[in-house]
Amino acid sequence: MDYLQLKKEVIEHSKKIGIDKIGFTTADPFTQLKERLITQQQLGYQSGFEEPDIEKRINPELLLPKAQSIISIALAYPSKMKNAPRSTKDERRGIFARASWGKDYHDVVRDRLKKLEAFIIEKVPEVKVKSMVDTGELSDRAVAERAGIGWSGKNCAIITPEFGSYVYLGDLISNIPFPPDTPIEDQCGSCTKCLDVCPTGALVQGGQLDSTKCIAFLTQTKGFLPEQYRTKIGNRLYGCDTCQTVCPINKGKDFHFHEEMEPDPEIAKPKLKPLLTINNRDFKEKFGYVSGSWRGKKPIQRNAILALAHYKDETAIPDLIALMHTDPRPVIRGTAAWAIGKIGHKESIAELEKALNKEKDEEVMEEIHKGLQFLND
Structure with missing residues (x-):
């Protein structure tokens, strides 16, 4: 042949x-x-x-x-x-x-x-x-x-x-012995822009990534996000593009060859507050076809809470208070308590104290204490 x-x-x-x-x-x-x-x-x-x-x-x-x-x-x-x-x-x-x-x-x-x-x-x-x-x-x-x-x-x-x-x-x-192609020579040269701007220092050196620090990985975890990374997330709900958007090779690169890859703006850039209370059925119906939904709604909701804290969005405080008091998931209750404190609305102190009095989960209690500390400082 x-x-x-x-x-x-x-x-x-x-x-x-x-x-x-x-x-x-x-x-x-x-x-x-x-x-x-x-x-x-x-x-x-x-x-x-x-x-x-x-x-x-x-x-x-x-x-x-x-x-x-x-x-x-x-x-x-x-x-x-x-x-x-x-x-x-x-x-x-x-x-x-x-x-x-x-x-x-x-x-x-x-x-x-x-x-x-x-x-x-x-x-x-x-x-x-x-x-x-x-x-x-x-x-x-x-x-x-x-x-x-x-x-x-x-x-x-x-x-x-x-x-x-x-x-x-x-x-x-x-098992076909196709003739192989030749690898392309590295063209990064002396550029270090991606290393310089990585929000968490996950890019240890050129070509070496500490995945446990990478925001793309962190947004997919299901537990409490380590506190040192919470303010680094920004408004990211899933993944991180920073090391791509700063790359000089990527400048001006934008291709729309495949219809199925086109984003629905309301899915790719969704409103944060509605995400806090979305049920499983609606989440699957709305986001189930995108790769960012593979871990379910919990990481997305946790990240939405952190994004609201990033924005210091006082309009979200009633929603966050409701989550802190009633959500069955400790990660969501605790992250909401932390976010309430981070947003910095002094009138939230009473709600945090009320939540602390009835909370049984130690990790959540720790997050409530962090929220109170933000407000009392």
Whole structure:
């Protein structure tokens, strides 16, 4: 079989099915990545969302026996929102990161991979393939880097010359020996803008991230947010784009190739106060199709409370007081108490004291004390 000709046909077909960039690499183990992953593990820099078996993350043959190649695909997503609503003094708004605009990217990328799989199977019926998006075992960024999709930036994102880092990635392992592409040379140079502006110092150095400090990770946790990060969240409800928006390569990059990636402004930049009392059914109906909803409504509601504290929104105090008194979840009650104190409305002292008298949860009591301290200082 002429594998070079087959590769050309796959590339041509990829353009027809909505893949913006495609690259090919071998299925050799990612030996350098293994060393980095072990270091990350030893330093406690992992988020806990990763595949725990490092060997599966670096050895494609463990995922597909006799694997010979990996195809990496990239889909460009928008960086600018059309008709973005403004946050007003009476109606403050939060923001979902760009990677959570539009339909859940896992579904979008999987759709493209399935179409690519179908084409390859049509050409080579006996082929063995395995596809994955983001939550798969392999590091999609390591695959994309080696396949020539882009270079691994200092912000730990794959940066493509064409689309910047505003791309979703997917992988397709096969037992076809496609000729590999050449990796792209690193173009970050001496620039350190992403390192300089990271709100929590999560970017330890170029190419090294302490995930436990990263706002994108923190917004997805379900417990009390460590206090040192609460004022760093700003109005972010899910994810963080800071290290992307400051990147000079990303300047002017904004692509609207895929209809399903277009954001609904009222979802991507929602009003904060209605989020505080939204029920499960309405949350799933309204936000369930975006990737930022995958952890459920609790983290989003907690982050909305922190965003209202960030704005010092006194109009939200009645809602926060109601949550502090009646919400069954300790994280929400406690975060609301902290936010009430942070907003700084002195008349809230009596409500905090009333909540303290009836509260049984020690962590919540601690948060109420913090709220009272803000108001008494």
